[in-house]
Amino acid sequence: MRHLALATGFMFATQAVAQTPVLTIYTYDSFNTEWGPGPVVEKAFEETCGCDLQFVAAGDGAALLSRLRLEGARSEADIVLGLDTSLIAKAAESGLFAPHGVSVDMDLPVAWEDPLFLPFDWGWFAFVGNVDGPMPANFEELGAGNASVVIQDPRSSTPGLGLLMWVKAAYGDRAPEIWQALADNIVTVTPGWSEAYGMFLEGEADLVLSYTTSPAYHLIAEGDSSKQALAFDEGHYLQVEVAGKLASTDQPELADAFLQFMMTDAFQAAIPTTNWMYPAVTPAGGLPDGYDYMIRPKTSLLLPADEAEAMRGPALDEWRQALSR
Amino acid sequence: MAAGPVALSRGLPGRAAAWAVIAFLVLPLAAVLTAAGGSGRIAAADWAAIRFTVVQASLSALFSTALAIPVARALSRRRFPGRGIYIALMGAPFILPVIVAVLGLIAVLGRGGWVNGLLGQMGIPPVSVYGLHGVVLGNVFFNLPLATRLILQGWGRIPAERFRLAAQLDARPRDVFRLLEAPMLARVVPGVLAVIFAICLSSFAIALTLGGGPKATSVELAIFQSFTFEFDLGRAAMLAIVQFLLVAAAGLAALRLTPRAISGAGFDRPVARWDTGGAGMRLADAGWMLVAALFLLGPMAAIVSRGIGGLARMPVAVWQAAATSVVIALLATGLTLLLTLALASARRNWVEVAGLAPLAASPLVLGTGLFVLINPWDRPGDWAFVVTLVVNAVMALPYALRVVGPAVSEAEASYGRLADSLGLTGLARLRWLILPRCRGTIGFAGGIAAALSMGDLGVIALFADPERATLPLMVWRLMGAYQMEAAAGAALLLLSLSFALFALFDFGGRWRAET
Known part of the structure; x- marks a missing residue:
């Protein structure tokens, strides 16, 4: 009987998920741990998007790109979050990414004008x-x-x-x-x-x-x-960590909404004490105390x-x- | 050996299993080659990596085996309280995830380690563990236990009657060695060398971390590099093929060097030894066992002492991951044992080499190939559980086969004709001949398979399941998020669970059995 109950519960759960759109984000392993920014970001974005945000952790930044290239246009990913500056040229060359279309003032030590990749921390x-x-x-x-x-x-x-x-x-x-x-x-x-x-x-x-x-x-x-x-x-x-939107995404509006959200305080304020990097846009509350040192x-x-x-x-x-x- | 229909039906499951294993290894490689659009070029630096890999693997195999012989000999002729536990504990390093073992080794032998601390107090300058010697040391740490157990089993298969006869003939220890032990070693050692060579061939974290720099580049690292940073699938596939060929060569050489079984049957009486010599020999045996114990248990003690503090800091997710890992390990063990018994009873040379082949497979190429094969049909993430399970089972197969294979051969050589004359074939033969004769070894093989399946991280990165992580992946993720203490706790949990599974199977197989 317990198995039956479990199975029923599982079916309801999957049905409920099927009704809301799913935004799939590939990221590196440490982003989506209990201490990483993943859980905070997921909760904050799901409050506003009416969607189900799913992080898929796939090794480190370099492994992420390899996986995308293996999957090609069949990839389930709508967004990739966690490529770093040394991988951008290869990523652009793969032709898998679409322009992000976001323009905000960023607090980076260098000027940033890449049309495909948007920094989230550095x-x-x-x-x-x-x-x-x-x-x-x-x-x-x-x-x-x-x-x-x-x-x-x-x-x-x-x-x-x-x-x-x-x-x-x-x-x-x-x-x-x-x-x-x-x-x-x-x-x-x-x-x-x-x-x-x-x-x-x-x-x-x-x-x-x-x-x-x-x-x-x-x-x-x-x-x-x-x-x-x-x-x-x-x-x-410098290491600048970036996100990009896949050209093959089946949720382009959600993906755009996420990239916009990524530059807001709800996302950026989590970065200094979860990813231990500088946020791409300094949040209104400034950086946490320890960063002064x-x-x-x-x-x-x-x-x-x-x-x-x-x-x-x-x-x-x-x-x-x-x-x- | 029996001819005709009996032999045919006996070999069939084994050959089928061998072909299945080969297909499982070759198809993904072919898929990678197809995805790459042809083979790639091996770069000049890759040849240096291949050379280094062969050198470190050969040295590691030699030293592991050379050290294992006196330790196994000491264990075979001494009976002391706690011997069973000693043998079981000796197996522990082998089942550790590499990164955990390396950190444990460094805690003992590193610059700030216990050994250098001791040397410093005596005014001796510190010894560096990094370099070729460090790589070999790391590999010996991993493989000495396996080598010892395999060789010890060889001793166990010398019938008690031989030792009794030798004693009656007043043979000195030297004569016992020459007449009984040396011929057994000649049969066992080539296989042990080949298997350890193959294991060391594909190690990459040990080679790099303890090697001290780019001189110590292994083939597996070159494969990793061509995958992730270059995305040169053709080159990765070519390197994987080179690795395959090297292991195949080692396997064939071992077969060629191994004399045919000559031992013969006994009555399975408890082995009693009269050639245990005087106090000097007793001291020497104790010395060997002590050296092995210190070398192997030191780093384990470091892992335990570091992990205890972290146990309380582990998140709930670690326990879930532990449960997933245990389920995978148990299922994988069942599959490994089925494959092992099928392959072992086929008793054909090529089948045995096929059983060794998974050792040579690059986990990265295997994982990528499976990914490429599944991706057009289904979400690879949904297959994470199955893929991890099957890959672990196949990866553990060579170890299990090396353990069970000789025991099955021995049983067949001694009782095969009797079984033939009784018309025992198929399952009946398994039930009445193989299982009773090989219980102990099957238990040990199951223990190794279960523990390896707990620890293996090989292909999982590509197939990462968003919901279910395995315990080794969890350790890895914790370390990546600065959670070194929680990671040490999770590593201790992993060590304990692996060891518990190992001991469960190992003692289970030996329970109330003398052989």
Whole structure:
């Protein structure tokens, strides 16, 4: 009998869902966890849209794009949320996206004019360490000193790729030399952010590649002020996380409504303490308290999407050769 | 070996199962190749990755097996209280999700780990775990338990009567080794080497994290890269084929090196050993067992001590994920055991190589291929449960087959003719010959399959089900959201559940059984 009751309940549930339109959003894993922005965003948008918002978590940003390309026009996704700047050129080239049509003033350190992809948050890459630990002021000091560091692999993780572009944007042709100097500081290269950050917290390295806002997590969520991000005087590379509307969407109005909603306070106010990044549009209440203590780099580096895409292959070869010695 | 209709009917389910496994591995690969519109080019850097992969896998297989032989020998000739628990606990690292195991290893052997802490107190400079030696160490940590258990089973299959006879002939331990143990090792070791080589071939997180840099790039990482960042499906498929060929070569070499079974039957009396030597040998055996225990249990202790604090911080969703994982693991185990018994009773060489093939399959290519196959017909997300289940079952098959296969061969070699003369075929043969003779090994194989299915994360990312996550995916998501403590708690839960399932099957198989 219990099975019967369960089955009936299930049928009613699916029928109820079938009557309301469904907006399907592909996003990366950590966006839609209990601590991520997902639940807040879903609740807030469903209050106004008369729809059912479904997040589908599909690995990290790079895996999202691969999945979309595998699915092609058959994709169920109406919106993809969580591609980063290093993937935009490839995403645009796939021809799967439609213009977002949203124009709002954004609080980004750089001008943003991409017609296909709309930023929802951003951050600066930075090396994060302990307050009493070593504090090199740039890549050259880091390479010359003996601070140990864990980084991510640019072939399997977006922060790793961000670091590759950071060195390239700051040093251009001198990048191989910088990497060679860093080689003896690098404890190891991990497949993704989680392993690297976990190893840093275990005390395996003095520094880890993360974001300027990582210490905000420890400060706000854990009341722990022992972590700091290092300000580098050559500037910090930006990661801008974007959303895009699929050309093949069967809910174009809902998708447009979501992109509009994404730039409002209901979405943006959740970002600093759930995704631990800067909101694309600063909400009316400003940033949470802990963010005052974060470093704010004076120079922001960001290669144009097509230039970054063209540079990736050669930069990877340089990186591999410098670190394989 | 019997000829004619008996042999034919005996081999049929096995061959059918072998073809099913091959189709399950090859069709997705073909689908990826089709989606790519042809094969891709293997880049120059990929050859370096292939070289490194082969080197680390060979070294890991050699060291795991070399260390496993004295440990298994010690275990085989010593009886002490807690021996059963020792053997069971030894199996635990093997069933850990890679990322959890790596963090556990680092807690012990890393820069800030316990070992370096101890060395520091003695004024010795810290030892780095990162590099080729670290990769090999990580792989030995994972595979020593499996190697030990497989070799220990070889010892278990030497009939007690042989040892009794040896004792009557006043054979010294050295003679026992030469006459009984060495021929058994010659039969068991090539297969163990091949299986561990194959396992290490497809490891990617261990190679990269402990390898210390891009020198330690494995083929699987190159596949991952071509998928996600390059979206070069052709190159990914080519690399997957290279990986396949390497494992096939290892499997064939092992078959060629393995002498035919020569042991013969006994009366299944409890094994008593007279060749246990004096205090020196006793000390040496204890030493080997202690080294293995410290090496394997240290990182486990680190995982437990870190996880206990996080248990209270785990969200409810972790428990749901745990339930999903347990259901998947149990169903997958059933499927694995069915396939294993079918393959093992076919007793043909190519069938055995087919059973080893899933080890060589790139989980990423397999997952993508299945995705490409399902996508035109249905929502892949709806298939998450089934795909995870079947993939886990097939991925666990090589381990189960390596455990059960030799036992079935042994039973057939010793009692096959008797069974033939009694006209035992099909299910009756299974019921009266195979199951009673191989209970212990089937239980162990089931334990491995269940634990692996709990831990495997391989293909699930593409098939992520919005409603139901598995426990390993949950650990991963928690870590990605800065929730390192909750993740450590969930990892401890995963470890405990995997181990409980493993022990349930393993003890179940050995319950009231001496063989």
